[in-house]
Amino acid sequence: MTDYLIANTTRYPHETIDGETLLIDSETGHLLLISGIGPSIWDRLVAGVAAEPLIAEVSVLFGAEAGTACRAFLDALADAQVVVRTESVSSPASALAWPAAYAPPVLERFDDIANIIAMDPIHDVDQTAGWPRQRRDAAG
Amino acid sequence: MTGWRHQLVLAGRSLRIEGNSEAAREAVAPALAHLQRDLDARHAESGLQWIVEDATDDDRRTDAQGVYRLPGGGLTMVQQDPFSIVTFAPDRGIRLAASPAGFASGDLRAHPGSIALGAWFSGPAAQVLHVGAVAFGSCGVLLVGASGAGKSTSVLACALAGADFLGDDLCLVTVGDDPNAPPNVHSLFATAKLNPDSARRLGADAWPTLGTTPKDKVVTHPPPPIRIIPSAPLVAVVVLARSGGGPGAPTPLRPAEAFGALAATGASPCSGALSPSLWFSAMSRLVRRVPAYRLPITWDLERVAGDIRRIADHAARRLNA
Numbered sequence A: 001m002t003d004y005l006i007a008n009t010t011r012y013p014h015e016t017i018d019g020e021t022l023l024i025d026s027e028t029g030h031l032l033l034i035s036g037i038g039p040s041i042w043d044r045l046v047a048g049v050a051a052e053p054l055i056a057e058v059s060v061l062f063g064a065e066a067g068t069a070c071r072a073f074l075d076a077l078a079d080a081q082v083v084v085r086t087e088s089v090s091s092p093a094s095a096l097a098w099p100a101a102y103a104p105p106v107l108e109r110f111d112d113i114a115n116i117i118a119m120d121p122i123h124d125v126d127q128t129a130g131w132p133r134q135r136r137d138a139a140g
Numbered sequence B: 001m002t003g004w005r006h007q008l009v010l011a012g013r014s015l016r017i018e019g020n021s022e023a024a025r026e027a028v029a030p031a032l033a034h035l036q037r038d039l040d041a042r043h044a045e046s047g048l049q050w051i052v053e054d055a056t057d058d059d060r061r062t063d064a065q066g067v068y069r070l071p072g073g074g075l076t077m078v079q080q081d082p083f084s085i086v087t088f089a090p091d092r093g094i095r096l097a098a099s100p101a102g103f104a105s106g107d108l109r110a111h112p113g114s115i116a117l118g119a120w121f122s123g124p125a126a127q128v129l130h131v132g133a134v135a136f137g138s139c140g141v142l143l144v145g146a147s148g149a150g151k152s153t154s155v156l157a158c159a160l161a162g163a164d165f166l167g168d169d170l171c172l173v174t175v176g177d178d179p180n181a182p183p184n185v186h187s188l189f190a191t192a193k194l195n196p197d198s199a200r201r202l203g204a205d206a207w208p209t210l211g212t213t214p215k216d217k218v219v220t221h222p223p224p225p226i227r228i229i230p231s232a233p234l235v236a237v238v239v240l241a242r243s244g245g246g247p248g249a250p251t252p253l254r255p256a257e258a259f260g261a262l263a264a265t266g267a268s269p270c271s272g273a274l275s276p277s278l279w280f281s282a283m284s285r286l287v288r289r290v291p292a293y294r295l296p297i298t299w300d301l302e303r304v305a306g307d308i309r310r311i312a313d314h315a316a317r318r319l320n321a
Helices: A038-047 A051-062 A064-079 A112-119 B022-032 B100-104 B106-110 B114-121 B151-160 B196-202 B255-266 B269-274 B276-289 B301-320
Strands: A004-007 A014-017 A020-024 A031-035 A083-086 A106-110 A122-124 B004-010 B013-019 B048-054 B066-070 B074-079 B084-089 B093-098 B126-129 B132-136 B139-144 B164-167 B171-174 B184-187 B192-194 B209-212 B218-220 B231-242 B251-253 B292-297
Touching: A004 A038, A004 A064, A014 A038, A014 B255, A014 B276, A020 A038, A020 B255, A020 B276, A031 A038, A031 B255, A038 A051, A038 A064, A051 A064, A064 A083, A064 A106, A106 B255, B004 B022, B013 B022, B022 B048, B022 B093, B022 B100, B022 B106, B074 B114, B084 B114, B093 B100, B093 B114, B100 B106, B106 B192, B106 B209, B106 B218, B114 B126, B126 B276, B132 B151, B132 B184, B132 B301, B139 B151, B139 B184, B139 B255, B139 B301, B151 B164, B151 B192, B151 B196, B151 B301, B164 B184, B164 B231, B192 B196, B196 B218, B231 B255, B231 B276, B231 B301, B251 B255, B255 B276, B255 B292, B292 B301
Parallel strands: A122 B066, B013 B048, B048 B093, B139 B231, B231 B292
Antiparallel strands: A004 A083, A014 A020, A020 A031, A031 A106, B004 B013, B066 B074, B074 B084, B084 B093, B126 B171, B132 B139, B132 B164, B171 B184, B184 B231, B192 B218, B209 B218, B251 B292
16 A cells, blocks of 8 residues: 655645745644755645655656655654654645755744743633633643 | 823824923933824824823822722732832823832833833733844844843944944834735834943043932933934844854754743843743744844954944845845
8 A cells, every 4th residue: 555645724824925835723823944956855745645655756857865865754743743644645746846956955943833822821711710711721 | 190192103103292290201202202203193192101100198008019900901000118109001192100119210210101012912812021232324223132131232333333223122013914025123212221331432521310220220311413213124133142152143043942032031021921922923924924043242343343244134035135
């Protein structure tokens, strides 16, 4: 069975601007930045793509080391739940616009907004005690 | 009871603000003095209602402090010592209540109801940001930087050099659906917070003082000839950086770098916590449409103002090309 990966765009809204892809974790506020050939890989992931053929294509285009970097990049995205595994995709992936020059795909994570949320969290209100009373199970 | 009421326009939206005491009026009037009066009779009983009133015993029964989410998409923020409580409920509007000491506090007088206004405006096309803003002619510039980076000093240096003042710490940015239309920056508060050193260097020691913040910053209402305007089209984002040595030239930033700077220092607690997705949408639209620059700054305030004016001119030419 083919192992497909697809971007979790419900949790991670994304924008690609001037060759760099920005994502935000809508649950935690963590900001992610994808650079290098990563945005081209990301294009495929938004539609859904089979991992092994993608890695093979990158290896053919940019060399074996690039293929290894692509695999590590996909693993990092999966570990962060930015992409999820699926058994099929609903539409074929569009052709990738690969950059002329290779730069390794990089995933960076920034904690600024997440820290702001953690610093001054919005508490859920205890509906029975009225407000502003923090819910007991959310306190502390 | 001393009742008062004003119908104002904020970023094109009607705001009906009313209070029940002179202390309440004194607490909010200077910060909102620059907003246009809404003279449209059709809005007389419409728009968002904002009540400012003395805290009741019921308000003060809570010992909570912090921000709380309310059913229906609202929130409330409680502060103690001195006491104030501000609530935003989409169906009821804003209510700000405080003790006498709360109404006299510098933070409240600098930015009354800011978290509620942030919640009211928060959306994919509008966010209240922790930024300063000025406009040279009709060219608005956002000044981005952490607390202490020099936002207020740079804003007022520009204002004293002829720029229009939009805000030194919290501003509303709107970014509409039309990708060819410029974003706009809107002034929320006609106040500035200055540390004593900056006030002395700017010659602002004698300006009207509204209070003092817990960080010992003086809250002031910039007087004429400084002109406070309600809105301006945005042409540039300037990320302020402390210069390690002498003055440095501004350098262009990639959109992702500008986004990172806005995430690091420009997100207000309310905008980020209510919905990171909405904040993300508005900020990605902003950095896509407006060029950004990094500007090293020093205490040569004339040079800082000149550099920001040149950035505004350069960015406006680039956008109009």
